[in-house]
Amino acid sequence: MHPPQSPVPAQPGSHQVFASDVLKGTVDLRGYPRRFLLLSSRGIGRALPQIVAAAEWLEENGWELISVVEHTPQECHAILRRR
Numbered sequence: 526m527h528p529p530q531s532p533v534p535a536q537p538g539s540h541q542v543f544a545s546d547v548l549k550g551t552v553d554l555r556g557y558p559r560r561f562l563l564l565s566s567r568g569i570g571r572a573l574p575q576i577v578a579a580a581e582w583l584e585e586n587g588w589e590l591i592s593v594v595e596h597t598p599q600e601c602h603a604i605l606r607r608r
Contacts, residue, residue, distance in 0.1 A: 541565055544572075544579035544603075554586075557607075562588065564603040572601035580605060 540559060544566040546552040554562070564579055566572035573595050580590045580603050588605040595601045 544575045547579040547582060548575065554583075554588075560607050561591075562605045562607070564605055565601070567600040571598050573598070576601045576603050579603075 540561065541563040542552055542554070542565070544564055547564070562583075564576060564583070566575045566579070573593070576593060580588075580593075583605055584590060587608050589608050591604040591606050593601065593603045
């Protein structure tokens with residue numbers, strides 16, 4: 526999936542971005558000021574496939590997957606680092 530042309534910038538004070546927003550193209554990380562990013566998914570079916578899909582898209586756009594934790598089938602988090 527590729528984001529639309531006018532996504533909203535990531536929240537300036539937050540380290541967290543939701544995988545669903547990455548996949549929908551509603552977040553823009555180009556101005557994200559930090560080196561590390563917390564990618565979260567929760568509440569919609571199986572969270573792990575959504576995290577992996579979003580991490581894969583981010584890998585193609587300058588981020589490197591560091592770690593993934595599946596708390597429950599409905600809640601998953603990943604840490605990514607800007608390359």
